[in-house]
Amino acid sequence: MTDSIRLTSYSRRAGCAAKVGPGDLQDILSRLPEESRPELLSSTRNGEDAGVYLLSEGLAMVQTVDFFGPMVDDPYSFGQIAAANALSDIYAMGGKPLTSLNVVAYPCELELDIIESMLRGGYDKVHEAGAVVVGGHTVHDEELKYGMAVTGVVDPARMTTIDGARPGDLLVLTKPIGTGILATALKADFISEKEIGEAIESMCALNAGAAGVLSRHEVSACTDVTGFGLAGHLFEMLRAGNVSAELWADEVPLLEHALEMASMGMVPEGQFRNRRYVIGAELPMNDDRDDLLVACIYDPQTSGGLLAAIGAGQADAAVEELHGGGAPRAAVIGKVTPRSEKLLRVRHERND
Amino acid sequence: MADFGLDCRGLVCPEPVIRTKRALAEGRKSLQITVDNETARDNVSRFARTSGCEVDVSEIEGGFVLSVTRAGSAADESAAVQAHEKRAPRSGSVILVTADEIGKGRRELGTTLMKSFLYACVEADEVPATMIFMNSGVRLVTEDDETIAHVKTLEERGVDIIACGTCLDYYGLKERLASGRVGNMYEIQTMLISADNLVAL
Numbered sequence: 001m002t003d004s005i006r007l008t009s010y011s012r013r014a015g016c017a018a019k020v021g022p023g024d025l026q027d028i029l030s031r032l033p034e035e036s037r038p039e040l041l042s043s044t045r046n047g048e049d050a051g052v053y054l055l056s057e058g059l060a061m062v063q064t065v066d067f068f069g070p071m072v073d074d075p076y077s078f079g080q081i082a083a084a085n086a087l088s089d090i091y092a093m094g095g096k097p098l099t100s101l102n103v104v105a106y107p108c109e110l111e112l113d114i115i116e117s118m119l120r121g122g123y124d125k126v127h128e129a130g131a132v133v134v135g136g137h138t139v140h141d142e143e144l145k146y147g148m149a150v151t152g153v154v155d156p157a158r159m160t161t162i163d164g165a166r167p168g169d170l171l172v173l174t175k176p177i178g179t180g181i182l183a184t185a186l187k188a189d190f191i192s193e194k195e196i197g198e199a200i201e202s203m204c205a206l207n208a209g210a211a212g213v214l215s216r217h218e219v220s221a222c223t224d225v226t227g228f229g230l231a232g233h234l235f236e237m238l239r240a241g242n243v244s245a246e247l248w249a250d251e252v253p254l255l256e257h258a259l260e261m262a263s264m265g266m267v268p269e270g271q272f273r274n275r276r277y278v279i280g281a282e283l284p285m286n287d288d289r290d291d292l293l294v295a296c297i298y299d300p301q302t303s304g305g306l307l308a309a310i311g312a313g314q315a316d317a318a319v320e321e322l323h324g325g326g327a328p329r330a331a332v333i334g335k336v337t338p339r340s341e342k343l344l345r346v347r348h349e350r351n352d
Numbered sequence: 353m354a355d356f357g358l359d360c361r362g363l364v365c366p367e368p369v370i371r372t373k374r375a376l377a378e379g380r381k382s383l384q385i386t387v388d389n390e391t392a393r394d395n396v397s398r399f400a401r402t403s404g405c406e407v408d409v410s411e412i413e414g415g416f417v418l419s420v421t422r423a424g425s426a427a428d429e430s431a432a433v434q435a436h437e438k439r440a441p442r443s444g445s446v447i448l449v450t451a452d453e454i455g456k457g458r459r460e461l462g463t464t465l466m467k468s469f470l471y472a473c474v475e476a477d478e479v480p481a482t483m484i485f486m487n488s489g490v491r492l493v494t495e496d497d498e499t500i501a502h503v504k505t506l507e508e509r510g511v512d513i514i515a516c517g518t519c520l521d522y523y524g525l526k527e528r529l530a531s532g533r534v535g536n537m538y539e540i541q542t543m544l545i546s547a548d549n550l551v552a553l
Binding site for chain 2: 009108109184185187188189190262263264265266267268269271272288291292295
């Protein structure tokens with residue numbers, strides 16, 4: 001029976017493609033109080049991944065929450081992806097996760113063993129991260145949603161924030177992109193769950209290994225790539241650091257079948273929102289392939305990789321280490337440049 | 353002049369592409385597709401071009417109209433379309449729907465199951481030759497916009513949709529029949545008796 005349930009049919013939008021557009025969100029937040037007190041080390045205004053609050057000297061608490069609808073049909077995989085995605089924000093800040101709370105909404109008609117299987121996926125990921133599940137909250141809803149609130153710790157001196165990128169740094173991405181396109185194709189039955197195995201594996205993978213490698217290198221800024229797409233999250237990093245960047249599209253690691261499914265019209269709606277958000281980007285628009293590459297760069301990601309700005313002398317060594325440290329497709333994908341009129345320039349080849 | 357119009361306004365991606373694919377798989381040579389957002393415009397264009405069609409986009413108030421034309425006989429071999437080829441209705445097969453829900457149990461579940469069954473019929477490679485709606489089953493072709501849309505699609509794919517006249521009268525729904533035609537008990541009895549393959553719900 002479980003095999004015939006299509007989990008994705010319980011959600012209109014898949015994974016982080018359901019995230020509220022970055023522009024709209026900023027609009028709302030700008031009218032709400034801007035929190036500030038000495039212990040609050042993170043800003044609520046520049047798209048930081050998690051909140052960081054100083055507890056005592058050398059010890060800060062990191063908090064984040066993330067939940068969404070299923071982008072795959074297998075409940076255990078969905079559970080793992082939701083947990084990996086929530087934990088990722090802690091890793092993006094250079095922190096270590098300690099506890100998590102489940103956040104669940106599910107339709108009454110869904111069988112309970114499916115919910116159990118989904119939660120088991122979540123527990124397994126949290127345990128893999130060395131953390132514990134300490135509780136949760138469940139409500140009934142028309143659409144299935146799952147995620148977690150995660151709390152961790154970080155040494156403020158070693159915290160990686162979104163705003164420190166310096167001209168000359170190279171940009172490193174630790175996971176391939178295209179999960180939004182592939183999830184859309186799965187929902188439309190243009191591709192099977194088996195064929196998107198690489199994407200599922202990538203979404204299930206923790207960013208723990210990658211964060212460990214990055215902590216041994218000179219990282220000046222770091223964030224994780226989720227709903228706003230590679231270009232959207234890079235844009236936030238550039239704006240927060242008041243710098244510009246060149247993105248080398250041919251160097252960006254793409255998931256298998258992502259370009260092919262984009263060419264079949266499987267680009268999710270969130271891609272367009274992301275495109276409108278990144279103001280003044282210079283894009284290659286010469287042919288159909290450019291159109292598809294650009295669609296991938298703006299594709300909303302679920303449980304995407306870490307995007308880090310690393311001192312130029314260390315970036316290639318870091319990537320080599322990442323390949324052996326849980327991020328086999330990590331790559332140098334661009335470079336940070338001094339702030340110019342255009343925040344983001346996309347070209348094809350690497351250009352150090 | 354397009355031989356088939358597809359109104360995809362109000363539909364979320366990837367639904368406009370799915371409908372375009374279905375129309376091409378049915379052998380339509382030219383389509384006129386109306387969409388109300390840029391994502392659908394770009395996606396339908398990408399799909400149509402990849403499927404070997406020519407696409408012409410024009411902007412209208414509140415959306416876009418895409419004229420999609422098959423580029424020639426080579427396009428008919430297009431892998432994109434062939435991969436999900438939909439077949440003609442299965443002759444002699446009849447589905448009899450006697451309620452607006454499936455099975456006995458919680459009504460909420462029963463009606464959800466009926467909706468998803470009709471959607472599955474729409475998505476299936478093979479559709480039945482005839483679908484007969486009786487008793488509260490006539491609500492599915494008169495009252496519920498979601499099921500009406502599914503039944504209309506089935507009708508477009510060549511399924512003979514019959515709603516029981518007595519039942520429509522009883523519920524006062526005759527004026528609201530949105531898809532198919534009215535049938536009487538003699539006709540329905542003949543169809544049930546002569547069916548090679550009858551599924552009753």
